[in-house]
Amino acid sequence: MTDRKTTPTPAVTGTHALFTLWARKHGIEFPKLIPAYLPPAGLGIISTDEIAGPDPIRHGRTNDTSLGEVIAFTPNALLLTRENIERFSPGCGLRSFLRQKVDDGGLSSHAVFATAIAREIRRIAEGHENMWREWIDVWPKAKEFRGSMPLMWSAEEGDLLPPSTKRLLDEQRGKFKRDFKAVVQKGFEFTKQEFMWAWIIVNTRTLFYKPAHSAYNDLPREHCMALCPFIDYFNHSDDGCKVQLTPTGFTVTPTKPSHPANTQLFVTYGSHSNDFLLVEYGFNLPLEKNKWDEVSITPTLLPLLSEEHKRVLSREGFLGNYAFDKEAFCFRTQAAVRLMLIEHPEMDSNWRKVEVWKNFLAGNDDGERERYAVEEKLLGLLDSLEADGERALLEADKLQRQSIRDVIKMRWEQILGMTNDVRANMVGETGKWRGRSHVM
Numbered sequence: 001m002t003d004r005k006t007t008p009t010p011a012v013t014g015t016h017a018l019f020t021l022w023a024r025k026h027g028i029e030f031p032k033l034i035p036a037y038l039p040p041a042g043l044g045i046i047s048t049d050e051i052a053g054p055d056p057i058r059h060g061r062t063n064d065t066s067l068g069e070v071i072a073f074t075p076n077a078l079l080l081t082r083e084n085i086e087r088f089s090p091g092c093g094l095r096s097f098l099r100q101k102v103d104d105g106g107l108s109s110h111a112v113f114a115t116a117i118a119r120e121i122r123r124i125a126e127g128h129e130n131m132w133r134e135w136i137d138v139w140p141k142a143k144e145f146r147g148s149m150p151l152m153w154s155a156e157e158g159d160l161l162p163p164s165t166k167r168l169l170d171e172q173r174g175k176f177k178r179d180f181k182a183v184v185q186k187g188f189e190f191t192k193q194e195f196m197w198a199w200i201i202v203n204t205r206t207l208f209y210k211p212a213h214s215a216y217n218d219l220p221r222e223h224c225m226a227l228c229p230f231i232d233y234f235n236h237s238d239d240g241c242k243v244q245l246t247p248t249g250f251t252v253t254p255t256k257p258s259h260p261a262n263t264q265l266f267v268t269y270g271s272h273s274n275d276f277l278l279v280e281y282g283f284n285l286p287l288e289k290n291k292w293d294e295v296s297i298t299p300t301l302l303p304l305l306s307e308e309h310k311r312v313l314s315r316e317g318f319l320g321n322y323a324f325d326k327e328a329f330c331f332r333t334q335a336a337v338r339l340m341l342i343e344h345p346e347m348d349s350n351w352r353k354v355e356v357w358k359n360f361l362a363g364n365d366d367g368e369r370e371r372y373a374v375e376e377k378l379l380g381l382l383d384s385l386e387a388d389g390e391r392a393l394l395e396a397d398k399l400q401r402q403s404i405r406d407v408i409k410m411r412w413e414q415i416l417g418m419t420n421d422v423r424a425n426m427v428g429e430t431g432k433w434r435g436r437s438h439v440m
């Protein structure tokens with residue numbers, strides 16, 4: 001978790017100083033910014049001067065980011081992209097794997113970038129030069145990822161994460177495993193540790209990149225990526241500056257009216273929950289600083305649905321993607337839980353009940369008749385999550401590595417806090433609104 005008030009220490013010596021010289025020499029522009037140490041976020045970007053953003057009073061518009069000054073610019077020629085992979089890692093032969101679809105023996109963009117990076121680390125150690133060497137030298141080392149990136153944890157440590165986090169971790173582990181296997185099958189000989197470090201570098205530092213090249217027209221979104229020197233120094237906040245791809249390169253523009261000198265500037269990586277930030281980037285934000293945080297309840301709810309329920313939900317477009325935040329459960333969860341009240345929704349004799357359910361989905365029925373029964377089920381989901389959380393917190397206390405223990409405890413505590421909030425919204429602080437009392 002990061003505190004924006006961490007006192008920044010400008011990173012003006014060593015590898016970071018060499019990198020900023022290299023960056024300016026190659027056309028990267030950042031007139032009022034410098035990198036700084038901002039523990040626990042590692043490096044970040046701070047202002048050296050006051051920065052003016054869009055001025056809503058002067059322009060009468062709040063969302064016109066083009067009116068703020070461009071605070072950072074990285075030209076296209078310096079990006080690591082699918083097009084220049086062979087320039088980044090001469091002789092790697094990776095370009096041909098990008099021409100093939102992944103299902104036809106090709107490699108994902110993520111796997112190709114990680115391979116090129118892992119290969120260059122070896123080549124640099126053997127004495128080869130690399131045009132991007134100064135940039136590579138400022139990336140975090142493997143030991144910096146060990147405590148924070150769950151992908152690097154043991155299975156036992158990962159199992160103590162909340163189900164909503166663990167589900168994302170399992171998906172990520174699947175992706176990593178597929179990429180590593182495919183890369184090894186192509187004859188690249190990396191250890192799992194070497195490849196994992198490079199894969200995490202790509203995971204935590206890529207920008208969405210879809211230039212106006214025909215090669216990108218039909219390319220699936222997950223393959224549209226680039227690594228971007230300097231702009232990859234920015235940390236994330238939910239209201240950070242805007243990153244845009246222009247015909248000449250990436251730009252960063254502020255979205256707030258002004259930033260004083262000597263403050264950290266953030267960009268927004270996307271509208272991400274803390275579970276996502278934790279698994280994909282190895283950090284999470286205090287609840288009050290992440291307006292997009294929510295808890296997926298899918299892993300708890302899906303196993304409670306019968307095959308019949310799943311078929312009906314799927315036909316209506318309501319299967320999966322269930323969540324709550326500190327205010328309430330989402331509508332999709334309501335839809336699933338309401339359907340659970342009908343034991344056999346596909347039986348002819350239940351068609352009337354299913355019609356009532358569909359009327360609720362369409363907004364033609366307020367659902368008040370079933371409200372208590374639905375709430376009982378929702379409260380049951382919260383109870384079960386809480387029981388899991390209490391068990392996991394006890395187990396986490398036994399873990400050797402404190403950094404991992406702290407991460408697991410922090411996310412569980414956030415989730416248990418949200419569980420309390422959403423329950424209080426449903427039944428009142430003491431349960432008196434519903435005749436159900438809870439020990440908080």
Ligand SMILES: C[S@@+](CC[C@H](N)C(=O)[O-])C[C@H]1O[C@@H](n2cnc3c(N)ncnc32)[C@H](O)[C@@H]1O
Pocket residue numbers: 001002040041042043044138139140204205232233234235236237280281282283284285
């Ligand atoms: C694109 S890099 C940003 C630069 C990075 N901090 C560094 O030291 O090189 C993304 C990584 O920065 C860290 N990070 C980004 N935003 C953060 C935040 N708000 N709080 C804590 N860590 C953050 C995470 O480790 C994440 O994986």
